[in-house]
Amino acid sequence: xxxxxxxxxxxxxxxxxxxxxxxxxxxxxxxxxxxxxxxxxxxxxxxxxxxxxxxxxxxxxxxxxxxxxxxxxxxxxxxxxxxxxxxxxxxxxxxxxxxxxxxxxxxxxxxxxxxxxxxxxxxxxxxxxxxxxxxxxxxxxxxxxxxxxxxxxxxxxxxxxxxxxxxxxxxxxxxxxxxxxxxxxxxxxxxxxxxxxxxxxxxxxxxxxxxxxxxxxxxxxxxxxxxxxxxxxxxxxxxxxxxxxxxxxxxxxxxxxxxxxxxxxxxxxxxxxxxxxxxxxxxxxxxxxxxxxxxxxxxxxxxxxxxxxxxxxxxxxxxxxxxxxxxx
Amino acid sequence: xxxxxxxxxxxxxxxxxxxxxxxxxxxxxxxxxxxxxxxxxxxxxxxxxxxxxxxxxxxxxxxxxxxxxxxxxxxxxxxxxxxxxxxxxxxxxxxxxxxxxxxxxxxxxxxxxxxxxxxxxxxxxxxxxxxxxxxxxxxxxxxxxxxxxxxxxxxxxxxxxxxxxxxxxxxxxxxxxxxxxxxxxxxxxxxxxxxxxxxxxxxxxxxxxxxxxxxxxxxxxxxxxxxxxxxxxxxxxxxxxxxxxxxxxxxxxxxxxxxxxxxxxxx
Numbered sequence: 132x133x134x135x136x137x138x139x140x141x142x143x144x145x146x147x148x149x150x151x152x153x154x155x156x157x158x159x160x161x162x163x164x165x166x167x168x169x170x171x172x173x174x175x176x177x178x179x180x181x182x183x184x185x186x187x188x189x190x191x192x193x194x195x196x197x198x199x200x201x202x203x204x205x206x207x208x209x210x211x212x213x214x215x216x217x218x219x220x221x222x223x224x225x226x227x228x229x230x231x232x233x234x235x236x237x238x239x240x241x242x243x244x245x246x247x248x249x250x251x252x253x254x255x256x257x258x259x260x261x262x263x264x265x266x267x268x269x270x271x272x273x274x275x276x277x278x279x280x281x282x283x284x285x286x287x288x289x290x291x292x293x294x295x296x297x298x299x300x301x302x303x304x305x306x307x308x309x310x311x312x313x314x315x316x317x318x319x320x321x322x323x324x325x326x327x328x329x330x331x332x333x334x335x336x337x338x339x340x341x342x343x344x345x346x347x348x349x350x351x352x353x354x355x356x357x358x359x360x361x362x363x364x365x366x367x368x369x370x371x372x373x374x375x376x377x378x379x380x381x382x383x384x385x386x387x388x389x390x391x392x393x394x395x396x397x398x399x400x401x402x403x404x405x406x407x408x409x410x411x412x413x414x415x416x417x418x419x420x421x422x423x424x425x426x427x428x429x430x431x432x433x434x435x436x437x438x439x440x441x442x443x444x445x446x447x448x449x450x451x452x453x454x455x456x457x458x459x
Numbered sequence: 460x461x462x463x464x465x466x467x468x469x470x471x472x473x474x475x476x477x478x479x480x481x482x483x484x485x486x487x488x489x490x491x492x493x494x495x496x497x498x499x500x501x502x503x504x505x506x507x508x509x510x511x512x513x514x515x516x517x518x519x520x521x522x523x524x525x526x527x528x529x530x531x532x533x534x535x536x537x538x539x540x541x542x543x544x545x546x547x548x549x550x551x552x553x554x555x556x557x558x559x560x561x562x563x564x565x566x567x568x569x570x571x572x573x574x575x576x577x578x579x580x581x582x583x584x585x586x587x588x589x590x591x592x593x594x595x596x597x598x599x600x601x602x603x604x605x606x607x608x609x610x611x612x613x614x615x616x617x618x619x620x621x622x623x624x625x626x627x628x629x630x631x632x633x634x635x636x637x638x639x640x641x642x643x644x645x646x647x648x649x650x651x652x653x654x655x656x657x658x659x660x661x662x663x664x665x666x667x668x669x670x671x672x673x674x675x676x677x678x679x680x681x682x683x684x685x686x687x688x689x690x691x692x693x694x695x696x697x698x699x700x701x702x703x704x705x706x707x708x709x710x711x712x713x714x715x716x717x718x719x720x721x722x723x724x725x726x
Contacts, residue, residue: 328590329578332567336575339564346562347576347634348547407566 155412157451158399161444162419169426176429179304185421190310190376191216193417194369195388196395197321198248198362200413203396204325204338205358206405207255207262211247211269212366213388214277217381219244219370221277224288224380233292241367247273248363249356256355270389277382285381288374296375310372317368322410334358338406394441395420397448404456419444475502476538477642477673478523478554483532485518492518493529494697500642505664505674507684510694511717517646519694520677524556524644525549536641553640559647562631565620569612570594570601572619573634604637608666610659625656629663636667643667644675649683661687681710693717 169176195212202209219240226236247269254265288294296310325331336344337351345351374380399416401408423444424437480498484491493515500506510516521527523534525543534541536552543549546556563572571578574597580586581593602615610629612622619627628648635643645664649657657680664687668674678684684691685705693700693716701716701723715721 323589327592329580329592330590332571332575332578332592335567336564336571339566340562342560343562343564344575346546346556346558348550349576406564 155400155409155415158412158415158419161398162415162422165419165422165426169422169429173426173429176426180306181425181429183306185418185425186311187308187376188425189417189421190308190314191369191373191385192388192391192395192420193414194314194317194372195366196392196399196413196417197317197410198365198369199392199396200399200401200408200410201321201325201334201358201362201365202262203393203401203403204334204405204408205355206338206341206403207355207358208266208393208403209251209359209362210263210266210389211251211273212362212392213385214270214273215244215247215363215366216369216373216388217277217385218247218273219367220288220374220380220384221281221382223293223370223374224286225280227288227290227293228286233290237293237371240370241364244367244370245360245364248366249360251363252356252359255359256352274382281380281382283382285379285383288378288380290378293371293374294378296372297378298375308375310375313368313372317365318410318414321365325410330354330357335406340406391420394445397452398444400448400452402452402456403449404452407452476500477502477536478675479535479538480519480523481533481535483519483522483529483534485522485527485529491697493522493532495532496694496697496699498523498692498699500673500675501690503668503671503673504689505668505676505687507676507678507688507691508694509678509681509684509691509713509717510700514694514717515697516677516694520556520644520646520675523549523675524554550638553642555635555639555643557628557631557635557643557645557648559650563619563627565627566618568616568618569605569622569630570597570615572630573597573601573604573637575634577638600637604633607670608633608636608663610663610666623656624652625659628652628656628660632660632663632667636663636670636672639672642673642675644677646677647679648676649678649680657683681713684713685710695719 166176175181195216199209199212222243223236223240226239227233251265251269254260255262296313297308299306299308301307325334333344333349333354336349337354341351373385395416396408396413397403397416398419399408399412399414401412420441423440427437427440428434476499478498478500480496483493483496483498485493496515496519498519508516508519518527522529525546525548528544534543536554541552543552564575567575579593579597581591585591586593598615605612605615610633612626612629619630622630628651632645632648635645648664649660652660661683664674664676676684676687688705690702690704691708691713692702693713695717696719703713703716712721716723
């Protein structure tokens, strides 16, 4: 009946295409290539101290990118990642400075972040508004509101609990923070959700073909709502990690986090068209961005080059995705 | 009312109706889509439903799959009255539907598509607490189902996007066949396919019938209908105009009844 060729591996496994057996092969190769170049040109690059710094510099964008991955897998995009995270830092910081219990403050801040995601999700899933517009609006509203609340200025947040994730521990000569651990743990949990549960399966199906998902009885709207709410919660947790890195609540912080998180997701091989990709790629993508910035800084190259190279990487990654779509 | 003109099985046969509908009425404002339709599907048959656009066949099918609730009339499944409030209702009762557009998730593999929305969980605590998918069992069952239907695929773990159009629709048809306990309803399952691919899917539909599941097939393609159907239900102006056998009637006869050129009198 069928004359199809025996299951060829993914047609033309390009640099950024995902093969079935090893996810994110392309991004891993890119990461290794950059590491090799920087290691050869600068012996300090591979020093344990420097590698720990790269990991710590990856925490905020890397964790935000988890939520961004979820949203992009549904064929959406989240431009409010940074703003929602900053909402978390400002609210938690403000409450602690007013004398509230730090744990309660952080919890309340995370709930507010979840709520922001939930509202965006409701607008996307119930009113069928484009995610791009909804999250762009959220970004504008939150940014303005946060500047009003904090009267425009940043303020220090000195608290043991809020700074907890900045505490360090050693593994051999590596110095890691609890924030790095928290990020990796979040990756592991959400990876499990995506790859080993119905919830994740249905998320991919919705990103792939929402109509087919609806026809087999998946509650598509409810699922979208959950995705945005979970993403909001992840941004809230990121706020805690961000305060651990820099004990400062700044309404003007993380302005590049939106594009940086999208960059990590896209370089990691997740398709902007939804339904393809995953978290392993995103973690690698976040590390690529971290390594690139660190390596270029070590080499004493003008920081503007970092943005330039990152921009090229994003375009190349999207081009690969588009080309592999055309082949299908 | 409408007649069972020259139905191949004469009354009194021990044919069992799996699905029956009596006097279904459905109107949208002033437009009467179903004007007192009767319908019966017998055990083990392929029943084709044909009709011009607006004859009411898609509304009829939607009432049978639960997508539309009729204004009046009754539906009997295995002789028991049923009231479907939605598609999930009908599915829980063992009625599966296949649609014209390929209702699959292309980036997921065949087992994932087959079990989409009905994934199996691992036994024990892994499933009950950690909600872990039992991917191995789904893979084995998918391979078994495909072998059962004699539907050859390159590899059971292929992503659906790497299959041909016919194979993709085959996956959707197999999904319906695996989970349907009573019957399968197919709404133009080959409309998006080429000739050769259509052949693959037709063969699959026959395999489903041969396993004992009755099939309702909505199609515009008369040659396909005559190739497959045991009986042909002809809709016209919101009513069942006739039920004929492809053995006793020609395509021209069916088209004539469809368009009203020939009236079939109640007998």
